[in-house]
Amino acid sequence: MTLIVSSFEAAIQEALTVPEVFEDASRCPVRVTWCVTDASMTHAISVWKGEEGADAITLSANALIWTQIFKSEPSPGYQSLGALRRQCPDFSVEGSPHAMAQAQPFIERLIEACRSKLNKIQPELSWNKAVLAHISGKYYPIDTAQTEWVYSEQSGNETAPALLMLHTAGADARQWHAMMGQAALRQHWRMHAFDLPGHGRSPLPNGVANWNWRLTEFDYTKWVLSYMDAASIEKTVLMGCSMGSAISLSLLANHPDRFHGAVLLEAPYRSPGRRSAYLNHAQVHGARLSAAWVGALLSPTSGKAHRDQATWIYSQGAPGIYDGDLGYYSDDFNAHDYTALIDTSNTPVWLFTGDYDYSATPADSAKVAAEIKGAHFQELKGFGHFPMVERPVDLTDLLLPALAQIQARINS
Numbered sequence: 001m002t003l004i005v006s007s008f009e010a011a012i013q014e015a016l017t018v019p020e021v022f023e024d025a026s027r028c029p030v031r032v033t034w035c036v037t038d039a040s041m042t043h044a045i046s047v048w049k050g051e052e053g054a055d056a057i058t059l060s061a062n063a064l065i066w067t068q069i070f071k072s073e074p075s076p077g078y079q080s081l082g083a084l085r086r087q088c089p090d091f092s093v094e095g096s097p098h099a100m101a102q103a104q105p106f107i108e109r110l111i112e113a114c115r116s117k118l119n120k121i122q123p124e125l126s127w128n129k130a131v132l133a134h135i136s137g138k139y140y141p142i143d144t145a146q147t148e149w150v151y152s153e154q155s156g157n158e159t160a161p162a163l164l165m166l167h168t169a170g171a172d173a174r175q176w177h178a179m180m181g182q183a184a185l186r187q188h189w190r191m192h193a194f195d196l197p198g199h200g201r202s203p204l205p206n207g208v209a210n211w212n213w214r215l216t217e218f219d220y221t222k223w224v225l226s227y228m229d230a231a232s233i234e235k236t237v238l239m240g241c242s243m244g245s246a247i248s249l250s251l252l253a254n255h256p257d258r259f260h261g262a263v264l265l266e267a268p269y270r271s272p273g274r275r276s277a278y279l280n281h282a283q284v285h286g287a288r289l290s291a292a293w294v295g296a297l298l299s300p301t302s303g304k305a306h307r308d309q310a311t312w313i314y315s316q317g318a319p320g321i322y323d324g325d326l327g328y329y330s331d332d333f334n335a336h337d338y339t340a341l342i343d344t345s346n347t348p349v350w351l352f353t354g355d356y357d358y359s360a361t362p363a364d365s366a367k368v369a370a371e372i373k374g375a376h377f378q379e380l381k382g383f384g385h386f387p388m389v390e391r392p393v394d395l396t397d398l399l400l401p402a403l404a405q406i407q408a409r410i411n412s
Contacts, residue, residue, distance in 0.1 A: 004063050005036055005043045007118065011070075012047055015113035021106075027285060028106040030099045035060040048106065055099035059107070061091045069111065072119040073301055076356045079384075081107050082296025086273075086358050101278030105288040108295055115300065124303030131181020137201075140194070142226035150227060151201035152194035155180040157187060161260065161410050162236040163403075164228070165193040166244025168266075168386065169215075169329045170290060170322025171313050172200025175241070178306075178392035184400060188407060192236075194227050196220070198321055211280070213324030217332065220247045221254070228258065237406055238262040241388060242360060243329045245351075249368070252349065253341035261348040261406045263399055266385050267335070268360035269367045274330035279323045287315040290322050297385035299356040310389040335368045344374030348409070350402040351375060354383030354390075376402070 015021050031050035036043045037060055050056070059081070061069075065088065068078045077087035081104060084091040093100065116123060137153040153173055156163075163185070165176040173193035180191045195202040198213055205219075224247065228236060237260045240248040245267035252259055278284045279293065291311035298307045314322065342349060349372055353365035362379040369377035380387055380398065387395045 002043075004067070005045060008034070008036070008066065008070075008114070009045055011114040011117045012045065012110065014117045015110055018113050021109050021113045024106040024109045024288065027288065028103050029054050030095070030103040031056040032103055032107060033058045034066075036066055037062050047110065055096060055102075057093065057095035057099050057103045057107070059091070059093055061088075065091055070115050070118050072115065072121060074115075077358070079298075079300045079356055080296035081111060082293070083356070083358055098278070098283070101276065101281065101284045101289055105285070105292040108292045112300070112304075116304075124305045127178065127303070127305045127309055128181070131178055134181045134186060135177060140227060140230040142197075142223055142230055148197065148205055149203065150194045150197060150223070152192060152227065152231065153177075153180065154190065154192050155186055156189045156191045158190055160188055160190045161407060162231075162233045163189040163191045164224075164233070164236040164238055165191060165388075166224070166238065166240035166248065167193065167196070167199070168241050169243040169325035170199075170294075170317050172196075172202075174200065174313055175310070175386065175389050179388045179396060182392065182396045184396055185403075189237075189403070192227075192231060192233070196223060198318065211318075211320045213318075213320045215325045215328040217247070217250055217328060220328065221250060224251060225255065225258065234258075235260055237403070238264070240267075241265040242268065242385060243325060245360075246329055246333045246335070249335055249338040249342065252347050253338035256343060256347050259347050260410050261344075261350075263350045263352070263402050263406070264365075265351075265387055266353050266357055266360040267351050267365045267368050268329070268333065269335045269364040270333065271330050271359050271364070274359055275323055275326045279326075280320045286319055287317075290317060291315040293322075294385070297357055297359055299354060299382055299384035299390055301382045302384065302390035306390050306392075310386045313389075336371065339368060339371035342372045342375075344372060348406060349375040350399075351377045352380050352387070352395075352398065353377075354380040354385060354387055356382075356384040359385055 029051040032047040034045045134155045139149045172195040176193040198204040238248040245264035291314045295311045351365045353362045366377050369375040
């Protein structure tokens with residue numbers, strides 16, 4: 001036990017020298033303690049002293065759990081503080097929700113850095129930005145009066161069938177950049193990805209006041225169909241992720257004549273509990289918490305530069321946008337409302353979900369597939385909630401057979 005505690009203490013001190021870890025630590029007003037327990041005693045490790053008189057957060061677990069957390073490839077459920085709080089009953093957290101929200105960005109970053117230090121992992125320092133050379137963008141009107149506009153990007157073969165990529169809650173179309181640059185996809189598809197209104201480079205809709213966003217199924221559906229009309233897409237294949245998969249199920253059920261089929265990532269059945277009042281709170285750094293909130297859903301086996309890109313996108317969302325999207329995704333959406341209405345003889349459906357995802361778990365997506373007669377489901381080993389950002393090359397290889405089958409139907 002003493003040896004384990006000593007190694008953790010050394011890893012923490014080394015991790016605090018990493019610039020991004022120290023940056024998150026220096027913005028953390030909360031005192032943080034990690035406790036390693038056994039049958040006879042508790043070893044407390046002072047991780048961060050916080051501000052004088054600050055609130056405190058204490059994380060406690062036995063040595064076996066801590067050892068699992070810091071493995072080079074921890075099992076799903078042990079990869080992050082967010083996962084541990086939801087999936088590991090023997091891991092305890094003491095402290096107020098307010099203090100937890102202030103401390104979580106630092107704690108998540110520290111866990112990742114300690115894992116890297118303890119296992120001598122050499123971090124991936126960059127992702128292949130050369131894929132951006134294949135992407136072009138423009139604005140499209142999404143109403144007949146041309147008063148509402150969204151920003152969209154395209155890549156691929158201009159004469160090929162359309163593949164419409166829908167981003168996750170609180171994010172924007174940059175999540176699809178690496179996929180849009182893959183040669184195997186560019187050859188056979190004309191890819192489209194647009195930022196929802198109020199997201200990324202798309203302006204807020206008229207009449208929506210700053211910081212007062214709330215997404216609804218009605219608006220989301222209207223915007224997808226209006227974008228297709230504006231971009232002269234009569235019919236498309238859907239590729240959504242998370243919230244993008246949720247609305248895709250609704251679109252397939254209610255507007256099947258506009259779609260050839262769908263390849264859906266991280267599709268939820270229901271996903272309650274994803275909202276947090278602290279994502280838009282005066283005493284919590286919303287950008288840092290949003291990044292940490294989603295970073296906890298990533299696979300620890302994905303490259304660091306790809307994980308950092310996923311969280312960087314979330315750190316740039318406007319106040320209220322992410323939580324307003326989660327109002328639709330976490331509160332309103334229920335896949336059961338649509339599954340019986342989807343006819344896979346007309347719109348075939350494939351679902352793929354990462355085993356590190358606890359927002360839309362593999363079991364959730366499998367349940368969706370089971371309720372859609374003829375749907376296909378595959379668990380993605382070693383992927384988290386954002387597979388197109390985390391491991392785009394590997395994901396492309398896994399999706400190609402499904403896309404080829406849909407394209408064969410289009411061409412027949």
